[in-house]
Amino acid sequence: QSALTQPASVSGSPGQSITVSCTGTSSDVGNYNHVAWFQQHPGTAPRLLIYDVSDRPSGVSSRFSGSKSGNTASLTISGLQADDEADYHCTSYTTSGTYVFGTGTKVTVL
Amino acid sequence: QVQLQESGPGLVNPSQTLSLTCTVSGASISSGDYHWSWIRQHPGKGLEWIGYISNIGGTSYNPSLRSRVTISLDTSNSQFSLRLRSVTDADTAVYYCVGVNSGTSKYGDWGQGTLVTVSA
Numbered sequence: 700q701s702a703l704t705q706p707a708s709v710s711g712s713p714g715q716s717i718t719v720s721c722t723g724t725s726s727d728v729g730n731y732n733h734v735a736w737f738q739q740h741p742g743t744a745p746r747l748l749i750y751d752v753s754d755r756p757s758g759v760s761s762r763f764s765g766s767k768s769g770n771t772a773s774l775t776i777s778g779l780q781a782d783d784e785a786d787y788h789c790t791s792y793t794t795s796g797t798y799v800f801g802t803g804t805k806v807t808v809l
Numbered sequence: 810q811v812q813l814q815e816s817g818p819g820l821v822n823p824s825q826t827l828s829l830t831c832t833v834s835g836a837s838i839s840s841g842d843y844h845w846s847w848i849r850q851h852p853g854k855g856l857e858w859i860g861y862i863s864n865i866g867g868t869s870y871n872p873s874l875r876s877r878v879t880i881s882l883d884t885s886n887s888q889f890s891l892r893l894r895s896v897t898d899a900d901t902a903v904y905y906c907v908g909v910n911s912g913t914s915k916y917g918d919w920g921q922g923t924l925v926t927v928s929a
Contacts, residue, residue: 745856745905
């Protein structure tokens with residue numbers, strides 16, 4: 700299975716909105732709503748931000764939202780803050796009954 | 810709150826078997842609410858899904874690792890384990906154990922991760 704494709708980096712200024720994409724195929728992202736997003740600061744474990752395309756766990760800010768269109772899922776961060784500077788990862792369930800992760804995106808707050 | 814903690818050797822010789830254990834607290838490892846997963850991260854790289862085990866012992870593995878990996882369940886000790894055979898330096902990574910709500914992509918409960926280095 701091939702890794703989902705994410706942009707290597709995305710940047711924005713404080714207060715702006717940015718979107719991170721996660722492109723797969725009809726065998727994963729396009730076929731299931733089991734897509735999740737994670738935030739990871741250096742030296743720490745990933746933290747779940749979004750699951751099942753657009754659901755937020757309790758405690759996660761509403762500034763983080765998820766969506767999907769066709770084979771591409773997206774994570775939008777609104778009202779960008781300095782602490783949002785981190786790596787972001789997506790994952791999707793696949794038709795093989797496995798999960799596949801994305802290539803990862805570094806978000807920089809200018 | 811579900812808590813997970815990885816344990817095992819931090820150094821493994823090439824061609825040997827990497828063995829890690831994850832101890833779960835705050836949830837019953839034998840309930841059907843969770844799939845118990847292993848994920849790894851090579852230094853400076855993205856995440857790689859290794860596989861999971863269900864409460865009844867059903868497993869699913871990454872095709873690229875399937876020939877070398879086994880995930881098992883020890884309900885009496887509330888633990889699940891990872892064994893990766895015939896390791897090379899390409900298996901050097903931080904290994905995470907994760908609890909995933911069954912039937913969803915809610916990878917909500919992570920261990921802190923443990924670095925395993927493959928080197929002679």
